[in-house]
Amino acid sequence: MTSTPPPYDSFLLVSFGGPEGPEDVMPFLENVLRGKNVPRQRMLEVAEHYGHFGGVSPINQHNRELMAAIESEFKSSGIDLPVYWGNRNWDPLFPDTLRQMRDDGCKRALAFFTSMFSSYSGCRQYRENIIAAQEEVGEGAPMVEKLRMGFNHPRFIETMAQSVRQSLDSINVEAADATVLFTAHSIPIGMADHCDYLLQLQESSRLVAESLGVKSWKLVFQSRSGPPQQPWLEPDVLDSIAEMDDASKLSSLVIVPIGFVSDHMEVMFDLDEEAAQLCQERGIKMARAATAGTSPSFVGMIRELVEERLGRVEGRPALGDLGPWHDVCPADCCTYTPARRPAPAT
Incomplete structure (x- = not known):
């Protein structure tokens, strides 16, 4: 007999993370590439790219602005869900965010991934990251359920x-x-x-x-x-x-x-x-062309996807022939075994 899950009580913005100063660049890239079969020379090239912009990625500030826009959209639409933010590779990291959510009494969150297209790195790996963070946080860690992909919304x-x-x-x-x-x-x-x-x-x-x-x-x-x-x-x-x-x-x-x-x-x-x-x-x-950013129509899409899952609207709008994407990923969705660097000789 399965128990009824608690109602949705929070919203989690799930993202990649990025350095916010020159001293962050190499530790950030080491987080991103740890264990992956990427030549070190490529990592140094990417570090140089960050150097062109003072060692600061725009992604974290974008996520702060997106959070504020989502909070405002939720407030104006009567959606009573506090908004949290967690990253895979830089502060705020998933375990820290889930720990804060647990301490705030959150039991079940809806999550929007800042990757609009399905792949291992853009979806499944985030789900694996969240599961690992839940295990690290331990008892009381909130449930996290992703919203459907909005590529054709x-x-x-x-x-x-x-x-x-x-x-x-x-x-x-x-x-x-x-x-x-x-x-x-x-x-x-x-x-x-x-x-x-x-x-x-x-x-x-x-x-x-x-x-x-x-x-x-x-x-x-x-x-x-x-x-x-x-x-x-x-x-x-x-x-x-x-x-x-x-x-x-x-x-x-x-x-x-x-x-x-x-x-x-x-x-x-x-x-x-x-x-x-x-x-x-x-x-x-x-x-x-500009990225979606915090444009009102994009933020409105996030709000509509949340309203779908809250049961506040009928229908699941999608353009084209593919139809609305699934809410719950199948067990084998986006499976991939990345090539790993060989272990160092001992």
């Missing part, structure tokens, strides 16, 4: 379409005449083969492009970090720009980081610096 598509439209306007290009590259973080092929990351990204990109009347668009990838011999999702954004320009001279280009909720370091370095420099060298007028 009308409000997310609206958010990104508005962003692309603003970018088109900034370079005086009509949607029908535009060339648009949608970008997302590359992942290993072995991970992609066991999740719906690529399928969801293609669907989101298509929905945004079609809503605006963009005919020339492509999904590309960025920020790969694995060893050269390991296949990752392609094509790379920089390679794509060069190949498209070589084949048919590009006069303008809009780049849309649809795979990122906020301006992560990867967005700022790979797109705002590297892609922008390449476009400048080739005489391509480039605009980089």
Whole structure:
């Protein structure tokens, strides 16, 4: 006989974390890459990227702003759930957040992951992290249940379409005449083969492009970090720009980081610096679309997903052919066994 779970009494914002000063960069990257088969040289390259921005990632401040926006949205909608925030790789870490939630009397939380697309690193690993944190906290640790992926939610598509439209306007290009590259973080092929990351990204990109009347668009990838011999999702954004320009001279280009909720370091370095420099060298007028951030439509989507689970609304809106994603992940959802570094000789 199963017991009835307690009612939802809290909300958890689940994210990646990032350094907030030069002294944080290497410890943060060591947290991120611990045990992973990523060359140390790549870690040093990424550390240098952070150096371009004073050793500060924008992600933590973004999450503070997103928390404040969610709290305001909840208050105006009559949703009485305190908002907490926990990270995988930097303060506030999951065990500390769950311990605080327990001490505050929270029993059962709804969680929104700041990754809009299903993969091991963007979903299952977070669920594993939360389970490990619950075990560390021990008795009384709150239950945590994730909200469904919103990659095809009308409000997310609206958010990104508005962003692309603003970018088109900034370079005086009509949607029908535009060339648009949608970008997302590359992942290993072995991970992609066991999740719906690529399928969801293609669907989101298509929905945004079609809503605006963009005919020339492509999904590309960025920020790969694995060893050269390991296949990752392609094509790379920089390679794509060069190949498209070589084949048919590009006069303008809009780049849309649809795979990122906020301006992560990867967005700022790979797109705002590297892609922008390449476009400048080739005489391509480039605009980089804004990430979802704290736009009212995006925050409204989070609120609607919560209302679904609270039973306050009927229906589960989703655009396109894939329909609304599952609330509860199947047991084998996004399974992946990452390649690990060999143990040091003893």
